[in-house]
């Protein structure tokens with residue numbers, strides 16, 4: 336199970352994460368987020384370290400040029416599109432960088448397969464998060480995972496939304512042919528943007 340820890344805002348925590356057998360580190364490039372990385376991380380913080388962890392930039396309804404500027408500046412390996420980005424934008428970006436398209440799942444989402452269909456050929460991964468009325472992501476809210484197990488999907492995906500230390504047993508039981516990894520965030524924080532690395536370490540160990 337690949338693990339992505341999202342909302343990293345310091346060089347020190349990035350270094351710590353790199354030693355923890357975590358596959359992906361997420362950096363939020365959305366100014367309204369309390370985890371906005373743009374003002375806290377210099378590009379050298381990400382580019383001058385020899386990292387095993389892949390760097391994922393998270394964007395919400397940003398323009399192609401602005402996303403690519405950050406990809407180049409921070410040498411991002413992947414972008415995660417967490418808003419209402421069009422399949423056309425995903426396709427354009429996927430020529431330059433790996434793309435994760437995120438989808439917000441609500442109680443009224445009836446068919447995940449219908450939701451993802453327009454993005455089938457234009458991104459590399461999906462990410463399923465819980466929708467929220469208050470924020471675009473990082474809310475600690477779960478959605479009904481049965482909506483996933485009832486779907487075909489047919490692309491590697493990250494399961495996200497409110498995943499915390501108490502979910503280890505449920506995650507070990509969660510099965511889907513395209514289940515690629517999990518994305519965690521606010522349930523492993525001391526405060527927004529500051530991870531509890533001890534909790535992350537224990538979680539990674541417990542999942543193995």
Ligand SMILES: O=C(O)c1ccccc1NCC(=O)[C@H](O)[C@H](O)COP(=O)(O)O
Nearest residue numbers: 341368471472473474475496497520521
């Ligand atoms: O984390 C944020 O502040 C955020 C803001 C705007 C768009 C996306 C954001 N986070 C993206 C993520 O991938 C989160 O890890 C995901 O929403 C799950 O968060 P949580 O429910 O806190 O585990």
